[in-house]
Amino acid sequence: MISVIVLTVTGLVSGLAIGLVVKFYGATPNPLEEKLLQLVPGANCGGCGFAGCEAYAKALAEGRAKPGACPSMGEDVVREICALLGVESQLRAPMAAVVCCSGDDDHARRMAFYNGINDCQNAMLVAGGGKGCIYGCLGLGSCARACPYGAIEIRANHIAVVHPELCVGCGKCVSVCPRHIIKLTPKSAPVHVFCSSPEKGALKKTFCSAACIGCRKCVKAAAENQMTMSGFLAAVNYDNPPGADVAAACPTGALRTAAVVLESTRG
Amino acid sequence: MTKQLRFYGGIHPMEGKVAQSVAIAEPPLLETYLVPLQQHIGAPAKAVVAKGDQVKRGQVLGEAQGFVSAPVHAPTSGVIRDLTTCLGPSGAQIPALILASDGEDAAAEPMPAMDWRQATPADLKLRVAAAGIVGKGGAAFPTVVKLSPPPNKKIDVLILNGVECEPCLTADHRLMLERAADIVTGAQITARILGLSTIILGIENNKPDAIAVMRQAAAGSGVEVCCLKVRYPQGAEKQLIYAVTGRKVPSGGLPMDVGCLVQNVGTAAAIADAVCLGKPLYERVTTVTGTPLVSPGNWRFRVGTTFAEAIKLAGGVKEDPAKIISGGPMMGMAVYSLDIPIMKNTSGILLLAKGELTQFEVRPCIRCGRCNDSCPMGMMPGILSVQIENQRYELAEKWHVMDCIECGCCAYACPASRPLVQHMRRAKAEVQAARRARAGK
Structure with a gap:
């Protein structure tokens, strides 16, 4: 019984601590990057030239990559990303x-x-x-x-x-x-x-x-x-x-x- | 009874040296020779003759290009019919010349004979280079490169390799029986070039006749004949150095790092020919053996003799061979064409019958550790192969995959029939590619 209580209390306290640390010291997520991460295909094929889809999304958000570089992205998704980034649509020939x-x-x-x-x-x-x-x-x-x-x-x-x-x-x-x-x-x-x-x-x-x-x-x-x-x-x-x-x-x-x-x- | 010398690990496969009692024979002159311009490690020789040129035996056909290279000489007199490519034992196409013999076998003006006791080491070294001498044991590394160690490496022991641990092959054995004096002279010349006095000849004790003959020939010459316990791969450079001197070549190092130079007995005989007779290297003793052959034996083939001709000379086949190997059964290369020429490093041609081959079913590693016990380099082939299967080449490099000498002991010992050597070769190729990429950056 004592162990159950001790563990529960420990869990709650450390959970609270982690929550506080994230709230005050955590990196503020880039909302643009978050959205882009939802849109990239997630196959991690590397066809764009970056280490994977996450790296590509990051590079897109920072303006280091072009929206059309991903080989597996559908046309509509590329348009959506272009709209998000506010750049002109750049489709690559499939x-x-x-x-x-x-x-x-x-x-x-x-x-x-x-x-x-x-x-x-x-x-x-x-x-x-x-x-x-x-x-x-x-x-x-x-x-x-x-x-x-x-x-x-x-x-x-x-x-x-x-x-x-x-x-x-x-x-x-x-x-x-x-x-x-x-x-x-x-x-x-x-x-x-x-x-x-x-x-x-x-x-x-x-x-x-x-x-x-x-x-x-x-x-x-x-x-x-x-x-x-x-x-x-x-x-x-x-x-x-x-x-x-x-x-x-x-x-x-x-x-x-x-x-x-x-x-x-x-x- | 002295202690029997050996190295750590290894295996003892069946010996199968059926041709050891067959004396070296001189094959008849052929109509054509297919002379490869790359019979050595390094840059291919550059052809200095053109189509239609008349050449004589011993004439230079290809000049060495760069330091790690070797010239190629005409095996007989005749006409250059074509400049082409031919298939090498590794499956690669290599530049080659087709030499149509005129039947006269007229010799070109030989290089002047030298008195090796009087000649300077530099002159002797030049002669070794000009005669196109390469390591005849297998790797075909240009000998002159081995004889030119950097000034900070002092070589004090010359080890002659008469081990011939590879099953089935008997060429070196016969050579020691028939040309013992030349081998000793070649060794003395090499010792003079390097300025050393310790010469050790390593022979496994399954060749008592060769030991006796070499002991007799070496008497008073400073060459010490050393008997070794039969164990494969005793003839591998690093293993032989350890067995004979107790010195261990460091990982990634060369024999010169421990002051040793290992030379095949065939190479020593070729050096003696080049210096004392002025004869370049255009022929070598090769064993043609295997159960499908009518009469296995040893021949002094001229380079450029195709495998097909060699097999014809051995009486042809009495049953269809299922596999043809350039070299011995452990380290040789399976070939799929008989139009491959014998080169300076072709120590044997082995034919295997259908019943002698097994189709292995590869099973998972059971961690029995037999590969570890048999690996003469002290590696862990089983565990490495699992990592290599998962393409973890960086880890394989860390675990010294580059030390692998591809002797095949691990695969021989593996009860799960795993293709361990092929895994090692793949990893070595990948690591080398990665190293090149890193160096390029």
């Missing part, structure tokens, strides 16, 4: 990640059977992962695990596929991919080159039947300056992207829309 490789197990040759740790970065340390194409997706899911939004799926035939509707373009996957084949592209661009190998077409063909062989058919099919060649690899000019119909010109299927990739790769 971006999405694209895994630039079509070399799943149905198309690309594996030279070795890798049975080590199930992680791309670890596999890279063992003879480069054992895939014939040294630029190809290893399909062991380093990117999928890094994605805070669950937007990357590793298909059963070992390729990473991005679901554009879930991807916010934070870029976390871009930095963890040991093959450096994930690109951030504008969501509005309909087609992408799903190949990253700069090698000559003939060499690529020996390893992968879905590689860009550098035939330039897409460059000819698209309007001027929509498709370019960088060495033996076609590239979409994302400032002036071609329409989805240009994908029909590609003989290997390296040039495709993200939707087709989602459908075609075996699940």
